[in-house]
Amino acid sequence: MSSRAEYVIVGQGLAGTALAWHLLWRGRSVLVVDRERGGCSRIAAGLITPVTGKRLAKSWRWDELYPNAVAFYHKIEAETRETFFHQQPAFRIYGSELERTECAKRSTSLLCGLVRLAAPVRAGWFSTPLGAFEMDAARLDVPKYLDASREHFFAHGAYLAAEVEPRDIELTATGVRIPSLSVEAQTVIFCRGFDAGADTWFGVIKSNAAKGEILTVRIPGLAEARVVHRGIWLAPVGNEVFRVGSTYTWEPLDTRPTAEGRAEIESKLREFLRLPFNVIDHEAAVRPVIDAGFPVIGRHPHFPQLAYFNGLGSKGSLLAPFFADQLAAHLCDGSEIEEKVNVSRFLVHPSK
Numbered sequence: 001m002s003s004r005a006e007y008v009i010v011g012q013g014l015a016g017t018a019l020a021w022h023l024l025w026r027g028r029s030v031l032v033v034d035r036e037r038g039g040c041s042r043i044a045a046g047l048i049t050p051v052t053g054k055r056l057a058k059s060w061r062w063d064e065l066y067p068n069a070v071a072f073y074h075k076i077e078a079e080t081r082e083t084f085f086h087q088q089p090a091f092r093i094y095g096s097e098l099e100r101t102e103c104a105k106r107s108t109s110l111l112c113g114l115v116r117l118a119a120p121v122r123a124g125w126f127s128t129p130l131g132a133f134e135m136d137a138a139r140l141d142v143p144k145y146l147d148a149s150r151e152h153f154f155a156h157g158a159y160l161a162a163e164v165e166p167r168d169i170e171l172t173a174t175g176v177r178i179p180s181l182s183v184e185a186q187t188v189i190f191c192r193g194f195d196a197g198a199d200t201w202f203g204v205i206k207s208n209a210a211k212g213e214i215l216t217v218r219i220p221g222l223a224e225a226r227v228v229h230r231g232i233w234l235a236p237v238g239n240e241v242f243r244v245g246s247t248y249t250w251e252p253l254d255t256r257p258t259a260e261g262r263a264e265i266e267s268k269l270r271e272f273l274r275l276p277f278n279v280i281d282h283e284a285a286v287r288p289v290i291d292a293g294f295p296v297i298g299r300h301p302h303f304p305q306l307a308y309f310n311g312l313g314s315k316g317s318l319l320a321p322f323f324a325d326q327l328a329a330h331l332c333d334g335s336e337i338e339e340k341v342n343v344s345r346f347l348v349h350p351s352k
């Protein structure tokens with residue numbers, strides 16, 4: 001005897017989790033299925049910053065996405081009675097005179113209200129010959145958020161630990177059937193992140209995935225509570241433990257930490273950290289990049305019982321809440337999906 005859910009979400013990373021919340025808040029029946037291994041959300045640092053890159057670019061649609069993310073994570077904190085979203089300024093050490101001049105210019109225009117001169121940092125901790133600026137920022141404790149959400153979904157009969165491969169899914173006239181789970185649904189949404197074994201329906205979408213490595217280090221004597229940026233970032237965990245990263249490489253796309261990745265992070269860290277450190281962990285994962293880090297969402301144009309939420313790139317914590325809402329509205333009410341992020345755009349030669 002099959003059980004029924006309106007929506008089956010495959011994957012409980014940042015994409016699947018945000019979508020599940022938005023569908024549940026709309027009163028829909030949802031089943032989230034995750035194989036509980038791999039995925040890149042669980043190693044993500046969860047940093048959310050308004051200014052990115054060497055050119056001090058303002059993060060895409062910051063003024064709209066950031067307040068949306070703040071409200072979203074706080075609402076889930078209230079529902080789950082957990083704390084995992086922390087709004088706290090971060091600071092960025094200038095890497096060049098040009099960067100400093102550019103920041104001064106932008107602080108009264110594009111970045112007005114978001115950046116300011118940083119309070120002096122401890123000279124014994126960091127090398128800041130050109131100074132630093134402070135910016136509004138936040139940090140999501142991603143594993144804690146995912147665990148709290150999973151517990152909530154499970155308690156509401158909306159979570160199952162299992163693997164669902166595309167071959168396990170049968171399309172029917174009115175929806176889908178997943179015999180291996182004895183489940184029938186109106187729509188299955190693929191939220192699987194980067195997956196080397198692409199599926200028949202969305203597999204034609206070109207991936208630009210990027211591997212990233214991250215270290216966990218102990219830095220005796222360092223009590224900095226803010227995230228520090230200087231080419232890479234250094235994020236406090238507590239008790240003199242910090243996470244530091246990350247690298248970008250495109251070949252091979254696997255989850256093996258490498259000696260080169262570690263050396264690159266260590267060398268960049270030494271450029272601004274004056275204290276000795278020792279590495280206590282080293283992880284790697286593959287970021288699901290499709291269209292230069294813009295999300296890709298929507299129903300399959302030929303198989304409307306299948307939908308997709310992917311391409312969160314290196315900003316899943318900021319992007320997921322807003323675009324999960326947009327996708328949920330589309331799935332439930334048929335409302336429009338913006339052209340830029342619409343999956344139809346990427347399915348030029350969809351398999352029929």
Ligand SMILES: Cc1cc2nc3c(=O)[nH]c(=O)nc-3n(C[C@H](O)[C@H](O)[C@H](O)COP(=O)(O)OP(=O)(O)OC[C@H]3O[C@@H](n4cnc5c(N)ncnc54)[C@H](O)[C@@H]3O)c2cc1C
Nearest residue numbers: 011013014015035039040041044046047164193212316317
């Ligand atoms: C080193 C590194 C640092 C990062 N730091 C940040 C950061 O500071 N801030 C930020 O916002 N983002 C960061 N990111 C990016 C962030 O991790 C991604 O944007 C985000 O995790 C993507 O989420 P996702 O849900 O699309 O994919 P994933 O997290 O990969 O989730 C996919 C899920 O699907 C499940 N799954 C896959 N296939 C199946 C199947 N067949 N059956 C069942 N379940 C399945 C997996 O188990 C997994 O749980 C970082 C990434 C890396 C690699």
